Amino acid sequence: MAPTVEEHVRLFSSYLLRQKGRAKEGVETYGWTLRNMINVMVGDLGRTPTVSDLLNDRLVYGWLDRMTNGEISKPLSANTIRTRLATVSSFCDWLVKRGVLPVNPITKVERPPRHRGARPGVPATSLMDSFVAAAIERGKLRDAVLFSLLRYSGMRRGSVVSLRIRNLDDGWGLRDVPMKGGKTRDIPLPKAVNDLLRQYVSRQLPNETDVLTEATPLFWSSYGRRGLGKVRRPMNGKNLWRLCKTYSRILKLPPEQSIWPHAFRHGVAMEVYEQYGDLERVRALLGHQSIETTQAYAQIRPRMLKETVSFYETKAAAALENGRDEVGRV
Secondary structure (H helix, E strand, O other), rough: OOOEHHHHHHHHHHHHHOOOOEEEEEEHHHHHHHHHHHHHHHHHHOOEEHHHHHHOOOHHHHHHHHHHHHHOOOOOHHHHHHHHHHHHHHHHHHHOOOOOOOHHHHHOOOOOOOOOOOOOOOOHHHHHHHHHHHHHOOOOOHHHHHHHHHHHOOOHHHHHHHOOOHHEEOEEEEEEEEEHHOEEEEEEEHHHHHHHHHHHHHHHHHHHHOOOOOOEEEEEEEEEEEEEEEEEOOOHHHHHHHHHHHHHOOOOOOOOOOOOOOHHHHHHHHHHHHHHHHHHHHHHOOOOOHHHHHHHOOOOHHHHHHOOOOHHHHHHHHHHHHHHHHHHHH
């Protein structure tokens, strides 16, 4: 009996986690997308699809049409459809490399054009500081530490919530922090942030878990669950994203100013670039492999653009003052 697509999805997920070092949440999203496609194929075939069914254009385009028309859920944006097609394409590439499929059927599928809509601007220093200040004012030590890490390190949310006791280093900040792509990196912290982190670990972390070891997660989340009461578990990236939304409401920010965890990363990058004018420093801080990725921060904010022409002020005033009478006589 030929292996089902579902069986290969499990193997693919294991490959991403163990061999590629991908984040658990990202792998779960991959799996959800692939199973969504499988469920649609089951409806069209009336049976569990096998890998060879992926070569059936009718089935693949049927899934694509349902995403586009909103038959699966609400109609999806072009960017979301592109992302889901990319997920299936990665899965099929993996099957081709292992000799399970002869070709990747997704390569011939026309993908929606990439739409780069208006994106919120890089958060200002005062806006990022307000999140830390709000957490301190509310007496939420954990939240103050989380926002301080985002605010002063430029870390991704996945790296922040993955921190363990073993990652702490008093004289430096953080060591061997898990990064995107399964890599690790040492991240320096300002002394004040390091002190706040140590205060949290000594005062609050023992209340979150009964056993403290080198592998104990630093950040925990509690929530109510029907039939189970209060549940406590290590934080994940979605928890941190929701925390940013909560504080955006607390600070009464309009929608265009609400920020999410990754926005802190952009804000830190721009601050460092404005301070030093050196993309290599930004690249090193963010952990980019290629300087080309960091080039996105070599942009000029409106305020900087205004400063760029400020040296013209005196020259323009003098020139126009001298010519004003002549213009008036024309």
